[in-house]
Amino acid sequence: MxxxxxxxxxPELDAYFSKTSEAADDRMALLELLKRGAVAYRGTEELRKKCLNARELLPKEYRYLEFAGLQKLIEKCKIFDLKNYSRELIKCIIIGVCYYTLFQSIAASAVIFILCLIVMVGGGYMTHRKNAKKLETYYNLAVELRGVFPELELEEDYCSEEKLMSLYDIVQANELTSLESAVVKLKAIG
Amino acid sequence: MGKEIQWLSFKTREQKQADLDEYTRWVFKYGQPQKEKVEQILSRLFPKEAPSMAMMTYLLGRDAYYGRYNTKKSSDRNPIKDMYDVLSKKRYQVPKKDIPLYMALIIADERVSEALDYPPDDVLHVVAARLMEQE
Structure with a gap:
């Protein structure tokens, strides 16, 4: 008998079900978040377009920077720091030395050196100032766009009702628990 | 349900259908997807068994586990033993080695959520092995 x-x-069943219930809880929380996000981003398409356009206007090297580092970069671009222009300074010195070697005139070489300094360092600084302005415009729009639903902390590309609903479907269909994996999947789908 | 004498029943066809629907809802509380999932698992666990036979055995064990054939007080019951006793009856001809696996699936089914997160077959086999130790 x-x-x-x-x-x-x-214990095997306990272990399995505690794991799956945690995952299910995470998934439900994520789905809820995406749904609320989609509702929040309803009607903000214009703002997103503006933000994406502002990003397109940025030089390529600034276009895909981490959002968290943007403010620091703007400050850096605004402040004149000679250390940032050491390469230009060296170029000016080389030109000055070459000019002196050719024409043996200290005054003329100094003038050329100063002229080069104004053109290269000044030009570089002006470009940085211009970029700082563009970055600032983009940053302000990004802050405004992300601020619509700050819980998600998403890239501007995904701050729209349509994209968030696509992410929602992906999370549901693939039983995902993290937003990052959903974004990767969405990128893969194109 | 199990103790009912069918030919003395005065139920209309509609009543019988309603009873069957109620029973189906009780067994598969998450609906048709759950039924399909159980069918899939049964076909994986018992590939040589006819699907209808495997389902019947599963339902037989499940009914016993939830005390549908039992007259004892619920506090005195041992659901796992009840299930084993029913499944091991000679008249049902359930292969002895399959009984713990049916039991494992029925025990796991109790914990399944709406997401139909049935454990993988290897977990069911481990649970079945644990049950066999007790046998």
């Missing part, structure tokens, strides 16, 4: 313990434990 088989004897079974009335209160028999099944």
């Amino acid at each position: 088989a004897e079974f313990d009335k209160n028999m434990d099944f």
